[in-house]
Amino acid sequence: MHRLAATALFLALAAAAPASAQLEGRPALDLSETGKTTGTGADTAFARSVATRYAGGISADSIRADLAAQGFDCAADGTYCTRAVMVGPCADGWTVDIGEDGALGSTLQRVCMGAAADDE
Numbered sequence: 001m002h003r004l005a006a007t008a009l010f011l012a013l014a015a016a017a018p019a020s021a022q023l024e025g026r027p028a029l030d031l032s033e034t035g036k037t038t039g040t041g042a043d044t045a046f047a048r049s050v051a052t053r054y055a056g057g058i059s060a061d062s063i064r065a066d067l068a069a070q071g072f073d074c075a076a077d078g079t080y081c082t083r084a085v086m087v088g089p090c091a092d093g094w095t096v097d098i099g100e101d102g103a104l105g106s107t108l109q110r111v112c113m114g115a116a117a118d119d120e
Contacts (some may be wrong), residue, residue, distance in 0.1 A: 022068055026053045031083075031094060033108060050096055050106040059097050067096060089113055 030049035053065050064074050064081060072081040084093045090112040097105035
């Protein structure tokens with residue numbers, strides 16, 4: 001029984017290894033532009049870093065696993081992953097949309113609530 005469990009664990013680790021190996025040496029996601037979006041938030045350092053990090057045949061499952069490791073929460077259907085950080089009365093939200101064909105879209109948006117946001 002222990003041998004079967006060890007074999008299953010080994011196979012699971014082996015299946016995950018190529019995904020992390022594909023991402024080694026790639027630039028990290030740029031989460032530095034908090035609150036610095038324009039328009040839809042699509043033309044940001046974050047969007048460019050997503051395109052660079054996941055270029056070249058990275059599977060959608062590997063992208064979701066990598067995003068989860070970086071603090072993103074992925075939707076149950078896997079079509080997008082988000083990360084939100086509160087900064088005072090504002091929330092900076094990073095979103096990566098993951099298409100069935102592997103196409104990626106990404107945005108960074110700041111949403112502020114309350115009168116305190118008007119003082120900024």
